[in-house]
Structure formats: C-alpha cells, structure tokens
Amino acid sequence: MTNRVVQRRFAFILFSGMLICWVVWLWPRLTYSEIDGLPLSSGLLFAIPSFDSIPSTPEGNRIRFGYNLVVNTETYAKAFVGNGLSCRNCHLDAGRKVGAGTYVGVPYAYPQYKARVGREISLEERINECFERSLNGKALPPKSPEMDAIQAYISWLSQDVPPSADLSWLGFPLMTMTRKPDKQHGKRVFADSCAGCHGPDGQGTMVAPPLWGPRSFNIASGLARLSKAAAFIKATMPFTQPGILSDTEAYDVAAFMNSHPRPDYALKALDYPKGGKPVDSPY
Known part of the structure; x- marks a missing residue:
C-alpha cells in the first residue's frame, strides 16, 4: 500500500470522527431528548424543561443568554475566558445531561463547604471558580449580566427538582486504582x-x-x-x-x-x- 493511500485513509477516518463529534458536540439540542424523566433515590421523578417553555419575558431573555453563555462561553463572555474551552465542555449538553456535569439541582447544593477554600461558598463563587480555573480566565463581576444569566439558566433547569431531593446524581465518584497509572x-x-x-x-x-x-x-x-x-x-x-x-x-x-x-x-x-x-x- 502506497504512502498516499495510507494518508488518504487516515484523513478520511479523522474527518469522519470529527464530523460525528461536531454533530453531537456543537448541537446540544440534538443530543438528548427535550424531556428526560430522571429517577431519584426517593422514588420521585422530575423532568428537564423544554427549551420551548422558556417564557418570552425579561427573565426568559436572561435564561436564553445564560444558555448561550454556557454553550459558547468563549464568544458571549470573551473578556473572562483565558483558553479554548466553554462551559459545555465539562457540563455536557449545556448542563442538561445527568451524570455528565449536570446543572440540574445545583442551586440546592449551595452554599456548600469547600476544603479548597476553607469555608462555605455560594453558587456564584463556584461559578467563578470555573471561570478562573477551568476556563483559566477572570471572575465574573458580582451581579453582572453574565453572572445573573448563568444562574437564571441553572435555576430554570432545576425548576422541577423537589427541594428535598438528595442530589445524589451531582458530580462524579472519584476514581482511584491500587496501581500506578500506565x-x-x-x-x-x-x-x-x-x-x-x-x-x-x-x-x-x-x-x-x-x-x-x-x-x-x-x-x-x-x-x-x-x-x-x-x-x-x-x-x-x-x-x-x-x-x-x-x-x-x-x-x-x-x-x-x-x-x-x-x-x-x-x-x-x-x-x-x-x-x-x-x-x-x-x-
């Protein structure tokens, strides 16, 4: 097999993989169903709201802005992002996918004690930790349009979560091994x-x-x-x-x-x- 054929095959495989990733990565609305019933350990069910249910009001505009900030952070919050990432890269499907960095239920998890800070922190402070660390950027100003919009979007996603829910679906269980990594x-x-x-x-x-x-x-x-x-x-x-x-x-x-x-x-x-x-x- 000639080098040219090998190179063409590799290019085709790489392009195909990138095309598949593009479809599911950049189009979060197409990735998962609009309404996802989620079982809680308490036996309750709640639904993630549909984008179509966002009201045509000033609050609805904040929610939509928050969604855009999460999906295209590098565009909508450019002054506060210091790398090539957006919120959606860690919070998959714009924070809608449970088990993948979801935002669903997050408002009920704060204030929360963080050993890294040595005290309880608010949801606003946790968001800014992401901007300063994961996005290698700068903290959003308190009560800024960007901060208010992200919190509005997270709260909207969580509107059907019972306040008494145990939130056991948040985060990821830490993985440890008994051997050194290879x-x-x-x-x-x-x-x-x-x-x-x-x-x-x-x-x-x-x-x-x-x-x-x-x-x-x-x-x-x-x-x-x-x-x-x-x-x-x-x-x-x-x-x-x-x-x-x-x-x-x-x-x-x-x-x-x-x-x-x-x-x-x-x-x-x-x-x-x-x-x-x-x-x-x-x-």
Missing part, C-alpha cells in the same frame, strides 16, 4: 479513542477542546487531578460512545493527559488554607 497505555488509548475529536496532539479541533497546553484548563482545575479526570472520562468519554472505556483505560488516559504541561494558577498558594489537600493535587 501513561504509555494511556497514550495508546488516547490515540485510539480521543485523538479523533481532540486532535493527535491534544490541542483540540473545531469540535473538541484542547486537553493540555496553553489553551487548556489550568493546574487548579478539578480535571487536573487524576482521580477527577479519570472519573469524568469514564462517565462521559468518548463523547460519541460514553462508558465504553474500562476503569483501567480511563485511569491511564487521564494520567497521560495530565502528564503534559498546562497553565499555572497564580493564587494556588491560597488553596486549602485549613489543610486537607488531596494527594493527587498537582501543586
């Missing part, structure tokens, strides 16, 4: 399962964000921790077939991803003022 195995998993969307060099493509380097999340982001990155990957990746990776594959590819350099965080010395820093903290 980064070389992770490199192979990345090439087979991740490079099609994120690029062979991990620097992102038009359909998926950069996973390391200057345009990725910084070292103080949750995903910079191996246990959190592995849990996120296990639950949500590959984007077109989430859940197909084994625990070992997710753990090793997370280690490979986090073995690369990424932006620093200037205020990292202020984290964990009362102790309790996780063993997998990268700083």
Whole structure:
C-alpha cells in the first residue's frame, strides 16, 4: 500500500470522527431528548424543561443568554475566558445531561463547604471558580449580566427538582486504582479513542477542546487531578460512545493527559488554607 493511500485513509477516518463529534458536540439540542424523566433515590421523578417553555419575558431573555453563555462561553463572555474551552465542555449538553456535569439541582447544593477554600461558598463563587480555573480566565463581576444569566439558566433547569431531593446524581465518584497509572497505555488509548475529536496532539479541533497546553484548563482545575479526570472520562468519554472505556483505560488516559504541561494558577498558594489537600493535587 502506497504512502498516499495510507494518508488518504487516515484523513478520511479523522474527518469522519470529527464530523460525528461536531454533530453531537456543537448541537446540544440534538443530543438528548427535550424531556428526560430522571429517577431519584426517593422514588420521585422530575423532568428537564423544554427549551420551548422558556417564557418570552425579561427573565426568559436572561435564561436564553445564560444558555448561550454556557454553550459558547468563549464568544458571549470573551473578556473572562483565558483558553479554548466553554462551559459545555465539562457540563455536557449545556448542563442538561445527568451524570455528565449536570446543572440540574445545583442551586440546592449551595452554599456548600469547600476544603479548597476553607469555608462555605455560594453558587456564584463556584461559578467563578470555573471561570478562573477551568476556563483559566477572570471572575465574573458580582451581579453582572453574565453572572445573573448563568444562574437564571441553572435555576430554570432545576425548576422541577423537589427541594428535598438528595442530589445524589451531582458530580462524579472519584476514581482511584491500587496501581500506578500506565501513561504509555494511556497514550495508546488516547490515540485510539480521543485523538479523533481532540486532535493527535491534544490541542483540540473545531469540535473538541484542547486537553493540555496553553489553551487548556489550568493546574487548579478539578480535571487536573487524576482521580477527577479519570472519573469524568469514564462517565462521559468518548463523547460519541460514553462508558465504553474500562476503569483501567480511563485511569491511564487521564494520567497521560495530565502528564503534559498546562497553565499555572497564580493564587494556588491560597488553596486549602485549613489543610486537607488531596494527594493527587498537582501543586
């Protein structure tokens, strides 16, 4: 087989993978049904509201703006974003997909104690942690249109969640292994399962964000921790077939991803003022 044929086949496979990723990544309304019945441990059911139910009112306009901020953060909050990511990259389907960084029910989880801060923080503060760490940018001003809109969107998504719900679907269970991660195995998993969307060099493509380097999340982001990155990957990746990776594959590819350099965080010395820093903290 000639080199030209091999190159053409590789280009076709890469293009096909990117096309599939583009359809499901950039069109969140097409990814999942508009109404998702969600079982709670209490036996109750609630529904994620339809976009069509957003009212034609000033509050509805704030909700729509919040949705746009989540889906296209780099466009609608450009002054506050310092890398190539948007909120939707961690909060899949614009925060609507339960088990994938969902926003559904989040208003009831705050105020919440955070060891990283050493005190209870508000939802507004948690949103700004994402901007400063995951988006490697700047905090939104209090009561700014952007902050109000994101909170309005999250509250709208959560309108049918009973206040007494246990919120057990939020977050990801941390993944730990009894052995050291195998980064070389992770490199192979990345090439087979991740490079099609994120690029062979991990620097992102038009359909998926950069996973390391200057345009990725910084070292103080949750995903910079191996246990959190592995849990996120296990639950949500590959984007077109989430859940197909084994625990070992997710753990090793997370280690490979986090073995690369990424932006620093200037205020990292202020984290964990009362102790309790996780063993997998990268700083």
